[in-house]
Amino acid sequence: MPSYVLQSRRVAKPGLGQKVLDAVVAQFKSSSTKGNVSISVNAPTGSGHLIVGARVLDSIDEIEKVNDNVINSMSILDSIDTHCTDVQAQILKVLAPGENLPSNPKYMARNILKAKPGKAQELASLLLEIRDLYGDDMKPLITVPYVGNQDIVRATAIYDSLSSFEKHSDAINGDKFKSAVQKVRDLRQSYIRHTARMVYLGN
Template identity: 25%
Template sequence: MPECMVIMTRRPLEGQVFSVLEEQVQNIASIAQSGNTPIARGLVTVTVGNQVPEGIDVTTNLIFKSYPEYDDFQAGLMDNEAYIKRFDAIASKCQFVSIDLCEIIRPSEGRPEGFNAKYIVRNVFTAKPGKRSELIDVLVEQRESLTPGSPKANILKPLSSWDQIRSARTFDSYQALAESLNQIESPANRSGWGRVVDLTDQMTRTISKIQYTM
């Protein structure tokens, strides 16, 4: 049974970024500390780099070992008045809140010993009509040739979309992040990256700082 990831994105109102960030970290930390959670892994991040006019997001990733575990977890939250009040309080400080459920096609893996993830680069690919499965195959191949020293990128298939694919990779420094992006666009990788481009209608990239992990 495949693992799944919930991606919750909050776009704070002006002047509320760090308030939303702090409250969301506290919210997830309280769930983690309860000692009775099916969440396998999770993190909370804040945007530090993206294209204009995109804003700053506070994003939470939660990984579950199976869909049934997430189903039970979500049902429990819906019956938890304290959680609902916290959720609404944070949401009141945001322009919007979005939640996406994704199947994990490939997990982030190959974490070097002593690696300390500080940043995460999130990519969203919109495949050409009918080409999502083919694009997933190419991205799986591509991740094997990326620069060493950082975990391999995950590859996610959103259940809410026919054509989107998400992929993210963590780094321990801006230097490592920049080297990886340069390698993707290098002449040596031109053929492989060209296959990705040929199958894609749109690509977006954001860089975020990891503020909390569980």
């Protein structure tokens, strides 16, 4: 299973979303790394569209190679970042991969939970338990930051349509998940969820 996700998060300046999106997709196409590019028009950015590029890597050594290559490609990154109001890079450690994914992935739902102080590990364990409750259904990717805020736990799910997303969301509000979901509410300090349209998928 993949060990890490290297995620670049950009908020495009108003009116420059297409330009940034095209540049990020071109960058991914020029690389042999597994990953995807998505755009969200409903993420709470406060300004332009959120464009996320996520590279899937099998080891920390691969992340180091990517970081080393950045030094030689700063001009390319700068040419993209100049059209953004915010740029962030994150290294996420994979606790459990996505499973039973749709054959035609179209949407991504990012669930970002901040645990109460000292409760991040307990929250992560609980999300892994909930993930297992899905059985043969689609199981989300569970990650935590390798660096940065250590109180964050993320669950990322992939769908072939918004109706599939709605069905999945309705299921987690059912009796099967009720007890576990309440435990999550007791452990979390905050919770943000937004959807993104996948525009590029590299295998």
